[in-house]
Amino acid sequence: METILFLAHTEADGSLGKPALEALGTALNLNQNLAGSALVAGFVGASTQEAANRVAAGGAAKFLAVTGPDFAASLYSTDAAAAEALCRAAHATIVIAAGTSRWARVLPGVAQRLGGMSDTHVTGVTATNGITINRWYYRQRMEASLQRKQRPWVILIDPASQPAWDAAPGTASLEQVTVTLTDAHKRTTVTGIRQPAADAQTIRPEANLLFVAGAGWTKKQADGQPHVKDAEQLILNFLKATRSSLGSSKSLVDIGGEGQAVLSFLSHLNQIGQTGATPRHPKGLATCCHGEEPHTVGWRFINERRAVNLDPNCGWARGKADVLYVCDAFAVMKKVNELLGS
Secondary structure (H helix, E strand, C coil): CCEEEEEEECCCCCCCCHHHHHHHHHHHHHHHHCCCCEEEEEEEECCCHHHHHHCHHHCCCEEEEEECHHHCCCCHHHHHHHHHHHHHHHCCCEEEEECCHHHHCCHHHHHHHCCCEEEEEEEEEECCCCCEEEEEECCCCEEEEECCCCCCEEEEECCCCCCCCCCCCCCCCEEECCCCCCHHHHCCCCCCCCCCCHHHCCCCCCCCEEEEECHHHHCECCCCCECHHHHHHHHHHHHHHHCCEEEECHHHHHHHHHCCCCCCCCCHHHEECCCCECCCCCEEEEECCCCCHHHHHHHCCCCEEEEECCCCCCHHHCCCCCEEECCCHHHHHHHHHHHHHC
16 A cells, blocks of 8 residues: 655745645545555645645645744755655655755655655656656656656656645644754754845746747847847836746857847846756747747747747747747837836
8 A cells, every 4th residue: 555645845934835736736636546545744844734724625644744943944954854754754655745946956865765766857647557657858858657666756746747736725633743953954054045136036937928038139130230228128127017937048048158248137047948947837928039949849838839030931930839920029029018018
C-alpha cells in the first residue's frame, strides 16, 4: 500500500501559494485512483494552521507540520531537516510537492537521505498499471513517461502544469512534528529580502499575459534611426497597465554584448525559448521577433499565441501563432496603451 505525502511550505503570511494547490490536486487525484493508498498532508513554515485549514476538505487522513520561526526562511539546512522529519513521520512512500525554487533545491537531497529517488519538472502523474509520471527533457522538447520501484519516490510538480485544487477551507487537526536544530543548522541567517519595486518587477509567473519583446525593438525604424528609449517607454507602460510578465528572445538579450543599444530592464532571466524559460501563461503576445523554432519552443504551453511583425513570411505566419498582425509594433503598442489609459 502506498502512503502519499503532500508536502508544502507556507508563504510569508502562512497561506499556501498556487503551486502548492496545484501539487495538492495532483496528490488527491493520485490518491483517488490508486487503490489502497492513504494521503497525508505535511507543512513547513513559521505558522502552518492556516495552510492546514485551507486544505482540510481535501480528504487527507492526517495533517502533520513542522512549525516555528526557524522554518520561516528558505534555508537548505532547516528545510531539509523539516522535510525529512515529515517524510519519516508519515512513513511516506510517495512524496508530491510543488517544484518551487525552495523545494527544488532541497527535496532531491532529502530523497537521498531517505534512500529513495526524486524526479523534478513533472507535468503529470497517473495511476495506470502502477504510478507513472510525465516529464520533459531537453528544454521541453522531449516528453518521457517514467515508473520507479524505489521508495520513497519524491515527485516535484512543475508550477502551472496542473489545475489548482479549490474548495472551501475547514478546520484541520494538526499534529506537530518536532525537529531538533543544532548550531550547524543555523550557521546561515537571513537578514532581509531585497526585491525590486512593484513597478520595476517584470517577471510575473502568475500573470495572465506574457509579453515577449524581440530584437526588432532596437533596430533602425522607418526614419533610419533606432528608438530604444521610445521602445522602453512603450513596453514599460504596457506592462504597468496590464500587469503582464515580460519575456525576451535570445537575440535581444545577447545584442548588448555586440555593442548595440539594449532595453535597460532586460536580463537573461527574461529569456524565453530553447535556452531560456518555458512559461505557462494563458495568453502570449510576441512583438518584433521572428518566431523561429529555438524561440517558439518556449511558447508551446501558452494557450493562446498572437504576434506582431512587419514580415508576413516570418515564422509566426507558418503556424507558430494563432493570429499574426502584420504591422508596426511601435504604432500598435502606442495605440494599445492609449486605449488602456482611456
